[in-house]
Amino acid sequence: MESTSNALHDLISIISLEKILLIMMICAFAWVLLFIIQLSLGKLKVKLPKYRLLWGRLYPFIRLFIWAGVIIYTTVGIIAPHQNVVLAMIGSISIVIGLATQEPAKNMIAGFIIMLNPPYRVGDMVTLAGHYGEVTKLEWSVTWLRTFDDNTVMIPNAEALSTAISNANSGALDEMVAISFNLPVSVDHKKAMALAKEATQCSPYTFLNKPINVILGTHFNFGQHLQTITIKAYVMDVRLEKKFISDINVRVLDAFKNAQFYDAE
């Protein structure tokens, strides 16, 4: 009976009002610090957009380290629990982890794995759970995407890890885009390939530091032979993907029409 009252007394001494206030202050400080860091990174994104992927990637890590620091410091430095309490807590946490097959815990663990061994990062253009868009935020339990329709999609991290992920740019600002054109088989294919390449070079959105490839293929469709010209080129910025596709289409179609390719039939 006496040992029970001692244990209770120990517990009360651990969670004294002073300590709670101090922990709250440290948490508030950490929150303010994170807010300032997020604000600074946001401003840097505007000022130096070329490095926006780097600024975007930094925040999840900074947040992880700051909160980990807060938890360790408050546990070891402020609460400083007795060995028995630590053992009791480990027991309790083990039970929680035992029950962690539940969705939130699964998502958090998946989020931790994504941060340590990232299949995608903030700023990447990915297909996640059937949605294609830019990763705008990477949180503990969820990943946020912005699609080209300007929709914001929230995907649980556990789901992101359990399916195949397609990453279009893997940490780079430029991204490869493939655009196909069908032409009658009678058209001069060499001229068509040259025109397609030159029209792509003329687009102000083409990233010229990487090669432009034009691939020729043929297929039989609706009772006629067609040649397919596929342009594989890099766009300067993943956000310009759709604009780039449209621009290339306009330029290549103009070039093909000027060369009277569609009048060949």
Add this chain to the structure above:
Amino acid sequence: MAFSFNNLLARSQSLISKLTQPPQVNDDDNQIDQLSLKAIAQTYRQHGQRAQLQAVSASVTSEHVMMPIGREDALEDIQRAISQWQNNVGELNAIVGPFASGLSTLMQAVYLQNQNNHTLLWLSFYHAPLSSKEAINQLYACFGINDEPSSITEAIRLINAQPRQIILIDDIHKLMLRRMGNYQALVTIATILMETRQQHCWIIGCEKYVWQRLRSQYQITHFFKTVVHIDHFSATELQQFLWSQLPCLNIATDIEIETETEVETNTPPPEQIALAQQALLEPHAKVLMQTSLGHPKLALFLLKQSILAQQVNHLSKLSSKTLLNLDASTLYQLDEESLFALAEIYVHGGLTVENLSHIFNISMEKSSLTLEFLSRQGLLITQYCDSDFGRHFYQITPVISNLVALHLVNHNKLFSV
């Protein structure tokens, strides 16, 4: 404690905003300590001029050419390439540097160094060819060949039949245009240059980012053996340059040496006087180096405007703390489309309304409005063509070329190596 937190938060936020915010918009163009881009553009004589556009005559006279500062190694490399050409091992040569890094001055120095020993030809283009035929025609015009261009083989034969000479092309960027047909035209020119390199010594001058684009599109580095890279001035070079320009700024630099009064007979040597005079410029040069990042035109412009603003007639009376600075806030407020347009104008060394309309696949009206907007921000200087608005010519204000290039690189609109 709460007060401390609030105080800390307020201080941190103020510090962040100071560090990350672009300079405040300065509506008053006549403010003393900062010059707006608009005010700078207005100092150019040709800005806003209405006249028929004409090709600039290309000639080099020793009267107007000063020896380039800090380009001894570059001159040596080019001279070595010329010697090799003399020994029948001719290759293509290029001098690459950002706008206003003294590229033309360096090429003019090459011209003057060799004018007594060789036949020299100074070529300048003002029109980008859009077909092989146009390209050959332009080269024929440079050599004074009156034949009608028939084939590239014939062109190579005719150019090789010309007397051996050193050919300097100062503005190769004007041959490049992001339009259909230009690719083939440039390939034709490159082939002619390659096939005539034993007969003629070709030396071209090219802007840094234009070279980067030519390198990506045409693998131009595969064909040039000697590529001399130059950059803007270092601090010492800038000081030397400013010192050489002081006589044009109507500001006195003479000083009284203390020993003169004490011992009348002991006059200090002229070198000592010169060093003491140059020391007057040193603090100004340091400040101008920070502002201009070694861009000589910008540094000289700011020094000149500061002298005018402070109304001083002696260098010792000019305070380096009150030297004028740039207010580039308009540059920070540009949208994505304007930045893309600015990047193309930069790389092409200037564009007409018609060319911008072709490059961006937009109407002439939209193109004109975009260029006019940029011009009104002070980012471009304009030469209007009376007969056709499609031929109005817009180019980056030379003084701010480096500032614009850095901004475009940071915004991923120009790509560096």
